Amino acid sequence: MTPDQTDASEPVVATRSEARPEAETEADPWHLRVLRWPGLPVVVMLALVLLYNAEAVLTDRTLLAAFSDSDVSDSFRPVAINQFDEIARFGSLGSWQRQLGLGYMPTGQWGNLYPIRTLVLALAPTAATAADLLATLHLVWAALAVYALARVYNLDRWPAAFAGTTFVLANGVVRWTPLYHAPVHFAGLATAVLGTELIWHATRRRPALGVGLLGLGLGISVLGGHLQAAGYTWIAVGVLLSYRLITSSPPAGRLRALGASAAGLGLGLGIGLPALVDFLGEATRASRAEVPYAAMRGLTGLQLSSLIDPRAVVGDVNADLFLGIFGFALVAVGVVVAARDRQRRALIVLTLVLLVLGSKNPVTALLVELPGARASTNLARISTVLLLPLAVFAGLGLQTVLRSVPRWPMLFVGVAALVASALFWLERTGAAVPLTAAVVAGTLLLFALAAAAVADREPATRRWYTGPMVVAPLLACTVMATTAAAAVSERQAREPVSAAYPMLWRATDDRIGAFGETERLIEASGDPGGRWMSFCQSALGMAPGGYRANLGAATSQHWLDVYESFMPRSYERYWRRLVNAPPDLRTESGRHYEHPEAYGLPDRALVDRAGVTRAIGPVTCPLDASPLGWKWGSAAYGQAVYENPGAYPLAYTTSRWIPTPPREQLREILEDPVVEFARHTDYIDARRIRDRSSSSPATATSRRPTARAAQMRWTDPDRFVVRVGAHDAGDMLVVLDSYHRGWRAYADGREVPIRRAGAVFKAVRLDEGTRQVVFEFSPPGPHRIAVLLAWVCALVAAALIVVGLVRFRRVHR
Structure with a gap:
């Protein structure tokens, strides 16, 4: 068995081969003892994650302002701000999204049921700070999960830290963080894959930790992220499970691992059940967001070329590793090495399957015909999953280089490659020099530390220059990061540009200037x-x-x-x-x-x-x-x-209304020549309502003006009160908020039916003397049951993770 072909049943996380004998360690210089500290790679990795978020960490600018696309400006950013206002005003998030559109049930897409999101919204002083806090927490989470995954694949500590940093830099910092749900997706993806691999690597032990992590990763990707992105996570887990089921042995261990995987999948489904129930319940149409196959966007050569060429900007789904030519070379080496090992070969299979699914070909043309498959309108976003195996390949390639190449040639080639990549980057993009230098210096720091950690086996590393070789890049990186943050902040103070990372987002889009x-x-x-x-x-x-x-x-x-x-x-x-x-x-x-x-x-x-x-x-x-x-x-x-002086009030009473079936209301409105508020006619789904003074349907019988504004006040995210003025019996109260079967209305404490008005709004028939009508929203029964089950599954997953970590510590103490 070669050094790169290890037994997957004994992951490297369980070994202490990197430790030195006690006597020899005591005689080593201090900097070598620091380099051999097992926790140092993790500390450096987390420091680099924060460094790459320097714009948000070191200044008052925010990742929430970073430019991405219309998804950010039209929905994710406003939803974040609305939710912050809702928490500040009412202390909780509601089940009804009243601020966007005409009101609708979020159906789990905005993380309104995700406890961590609610917590950061409650603790942060501003919506922007909440976005930064949520993003940073999940980027750290993702880095740790990828680090642990790389260790399971028998990578050394420094290459594993390199993989974790690469994944976070590639996916989390620039284009996707402003989407607010994306960091949750990255953390959930890495956690679910880690749990899957732990289950199949623990055939001789109880896989409690793997089951808990698999369920937690799948669950948060649905509940706190986005259903489309969560679907890609489930695809990745399914590919790995299929590969392990075919290649693993012996059969008894395979059955145990399969049962544990099924338990993890069940927990993940249970945690994400509220979002799934809401989506299936609200999207009553068969088509949902489906588009023809010809209109779907798939992975392209231009997008894949962005791995080594940052100028290949193709929108919000770039597959950038941000390591330039050097990173591409490491990935290539990692793929070659992984092909020699059966366990690591799973990453190659996952990469190939994702490439097939992401590109438009006859296979995907058949797959999108499956029921509901067309709801995934952007196949190119599979690149967010594709970057996980690529990051591990980069770490594996770095480990191979560190083990195979002498120290000084390796450092020389690495530094030269990084400098050449930076110059290539600058020449192609015209990027801001300080921030680019910070990224290059950060990567150089990790490279130098990894080199020193591996080279410390040679007696020459006891010389005096080993310490400065490690400390100098750290100091340079810190100075460059601070300078870069100040430079970007100063630039944004002078110019109306909201792109938080101008070096990575070329400020050529005219829409950028309007955002801020x-x-x-x-x-x-x-x-x-x-x-x-x-x-x-x-x-x-x-x-x-x-x-x-x-x-x-x-x-x-x-x-x-x-x-x-x-x-x-x-x-x-x-x-x-x-x-x-x-x-x-x-x-x-x-x-x-x-x-x-x-x-x-x-x-x-x-x-x-x-x-x-x-x-x-x-x-x-x-x-x-x-x-x-x-x-x-x-x-x-x-x-x-x-x-618009002709805008109707958001709540009003009217005596001019006609009972009309809902399917005909839109046609009646479009054919009605009267637009003015005072003379308009409302079309109400009230065919069973009869005027008490007449056997004919209630119409314009009032002697007062036909329509009068009413006072509407929200007292809770899911509750508002309408105070009505003078009116006659049989008048209608119309509220310009979307109709939904979950709403209930109470006129002076007595429940009254809510009718559909004007195709999409609410209406309540008033009795004489009614003073106020209270509207309260309660999600349907299946939603409440799903929330209860989600909490139970989340607690079970958390308990399994705690038990698994305790057992892991006992075994490897």
């Missing part, structure tokens, strides 16, 4: 709490005030995806009419629609009836908004604010 300044624009409008919508653009970064009641990006393909995913058919039809989207919106090019000419004007009746008070769009918009009755309000930073 729209907040001031909305606050200056005098209507920060109104209901806003975007006009004539696909991406919109809005302020915390505007987020509190943001209708969404009206011409954004992303918003269509969101609402078609979580709303019933009537809401989809309503939303498509509101944005005036073409019927074949999804089939034209497969791109997010960023061209205003792809849309016409929104429908005036729907915009007014939705209570849209302001619209924001580029000053260069070629569409004339005057037919909508909008007035020019103000303009700044290339954005124009339009005021």
Whole structure:
């Protein structure tokens, strides 16, 4: 058996081969004793994770402001700010998302049931700090999980630390952290894979630790992350399980490991059950967010080339290792070495399967025909899973180099490769020198420490220069990181650019400039709490005030995806009419629609009836908004604010209503020539309601004005109170918040039925003398049962992890 072909049943985490005899250790210089400390690689790895987050750690800037794409500006960032406001105001997160769109149940997509997210929102002083804290915690978690996984694959401590740092740098720091759910995905992915491998490496022992980690990783990827990303984690675990089931022996151990794996999968399913139940319950349409196969984005050669060429920017799913040519060489060496070992070969199989699934080919064309498979609209995001085996390959390649090459040639080649990679990087991207130097210095630091740790077996390492060789890169790295953070902060103070990492995100996109300044624009409008919508653009970064009641990006393909995913058919039809989207919106090019000419004007009746008070769009918009009755309000930073004097109040009473089946309400609204609030007619799903004074359906019988505004006040995330003024018996109270079967209404303490109004809103019939109506939201029964089961499964997983760690410590003490 070669040094690289080890017995997987005895992972390197259980050995002490790297320790020195007691007498020899006492005679070593202090710096060699420090280098031999088993915990030093982990300490350095965690320090580098924080170093790569220097922009958030060392300055008042935030990862929340880092540019990514319209997903960030249109949903993830506003949801983060809304949730922070909700925690600060009410002390808890609700089950109803009232600030975005017209109100909807989040269906587990925003981590509203994830305890760690709730905790950081409650502890942090600002939403940005909460985002940074959540991201940093999970990046550290991911680094530790990858480190442990590399040790299971028999990597030495320093190469394992290199793998953990590489994975975090590749996935967590730049493009994905602003998405807020992504760090949870990375931590869950690494934890689930680690648990799987521990189960199959522990055939001679009780795999409690592996079962707990597998369940926890799968569960948090669903509950705290995103269903699409969680699906990729389940795919990775499934591939590894299949490989182990085929190749492992003996059969008895295989059955025990299979049973333990099934238990871990069950725990993961149980922990993530609330999100799955919500998604399946809310997405009642068969199509959900499905798109034609031709419109799906897959892995491309350009995206894969970004492994060695940072200029190959292909959007928010770059597969960057950020190690340049040097990192690519290490991965290549690691693949060759892994191919010689049966246990490590699982990573090669996983990589090949992910490449096949991520690229568009006849195999994926068949797979997407499976029920629900088309909900994964972006095959390219499999790269987030692909980077896990690549990071381990990089660590394995580094270990091979350290064992095979003499110390000084190795250091010379490594430093030369890093410098050449940095120069190549700068020349290609025109990046900011200080921050690039910080990343290069950080990688050089890890490389130098690894070299010194391996080379300490030679007598020459007792010389005086060994200590400075290790300490100098550490000092240089710290100085460069501080300088870089200050330089970036100063630049952002001068320029309206929100990209927190300009060296990695080339600031060439015109949308970047709007993200940081729209907040001031909305606050200056005098209507920060109104209901806003975007006009004539696909991406919109809005302020915390505007987020509190943001209708969404009206011409954004992303918003269509969101609402078609979580709303019933009537809401989809309503939303498509509101944005005036073409019927074949999804089939034209497969791109997010960023061209205003792809849309016409929104429908005036729907915009007014939705209570849209302001619209924001580029000053260069070629569409004339005057037919909508909008007035020019103000303009700044290339954005124009339009005021809508015809917006309906968010709650009002009306005596002019007609009972209409829900499927006909949208057609009636679009055909109704009357738009003005005072004279409009509401269409209510009230076919069984009869006016007490007449046998005919209640209509406009009141002598008062047909519609009058009511006072609406939220007292809890899932509860609001409407105070009504003078009205007649039989009048309707209409609330411009989405209808959902989970809502209950109480008129002066007496429960009354809620009807669907205007295709998507709520309505309650009033009796004479009613003063206030209280609306309360309670998730459906299956959701509450799922939450209870999730807590039970989470406690079981935590207990298994504790028991497994105690046993591990006893065995390896």
